[in-house]
Amino acid sequence: MDIAARQFRARGYAAVSLRDIATEAGMRTPSLYYHFPSKDDLVIAVMNRGITVVRKAVTAALAALPPETEAFARLGTAMRAHLRALHGLSDYTSANVRIFGQLPEALRRANLPERRAYQAIWADLLSPTCAGNPEVLAVRVPFVIGALNATLEWFDPARGDLDALADQLGRVLLTGLKEQGGQ
């Protein structure tokens, strides 16, 4: 599954064959079928773990905060944990974000329960920013998650500091582009 996640992340769902995965695992293709009944099942397992990983990372980061931490500090912590899971923690979450849009609808649906559970965390976090207004919240939750996920397409953690990125994005999202110029 580690190998599959890394390959899916790098080259996409349809472009990665079971032969590719088996070869890197030091196996023959049919041997994979002992562990997974089909390519679909394998990719679903990778996708679900991708959400589980980031959800646990964010939950743990929030749990480590002092209980009286204010809403915007909690939000910043969650953003940093999410970015860390995306860019460093494992290939599962990044594979999920990368290939979700490439999957046939049936496979996408199989990942939706996990995704909704994760979105619920962000709904709680973002609720104070819009006085609980459900229509605004319904836009802000996917917007913030989507904006963070989009960093996967342009940020290279090998060439930039991930914490600096988290700081800067946190500032922009919380206070907007309008305030403070540089630094």
Place this chain on the structure above:
Amino acid sequence: MDIAARQFRARGYAAVSLRDIATEAGMRTPSLYYHFPSKDDLVIAVMNRGITVVRKAVTAALAALPPETEAFARLGTAMRAHLRALHGLSDYTSANVRIFGQLPEALRRANLPERRAYQAIWADLLSPTCAGNPEVLAVRVPFVIGALNATLEWFDPARGDLDALADQLGRVLLTGLKEQGGQ
């Protein structure tokens, strides 16, 4: 090309076969080779037009503004034009955003010049928000474009008002989540 763009957008690069495109076009597969030398050339043509379309849309929207319009109003206008191109104007831009990450590196590289030209517009727009600081700019340009593009994965223009979305995202990006609660 219209058909190819729509199918790429809906189902991804590798999942769309030349047979699929030809069938919808009312042709046999090899007939496509009269118009395009290969699948790669076809997809490159679609990708490049996708950026051209949104660049012209944004440029035109900015040109229609009074010349003395201040920086943040110009930014809001550009955001709205970008969202419109993504969600309504044509399938080329949305296909580009959807499948860029799925392409083999060689095809991605073929689209980079167009992309850089488009990013230059946003660098101009965003420069006033960070006093021209190049490091901050290098993060903010892909961040804003990425955040807008990510709406493709969750916003359905058939079920929500695109202008309302543009307004709300413009407010969040310009003034942040911290200010004004609801509405």
Place this chain on the structure above:
DNA sequence: TTTTCTACCTAACGATAGGTAGAACACTTG
């Protein structure tokens, strides 16, 4: 009227995809 071009066609190619059947190996347990 002869030639060339445009826009398609049918037939088939080699490569590769996901998947199956069943034999062979490896390790634990009686």
Place this chain on the structure above:
DNA sequence: CAAGTGTTCTACCTATCGTTAGGTAGAAAA
């Protein structure tokens, strides 16, 4: 040691992929 069980193997299948070869009807050009 023999049996059983878990794991990987060889060999092969069918479907589909992008692509090529060679040809054809009709419009345009000479």
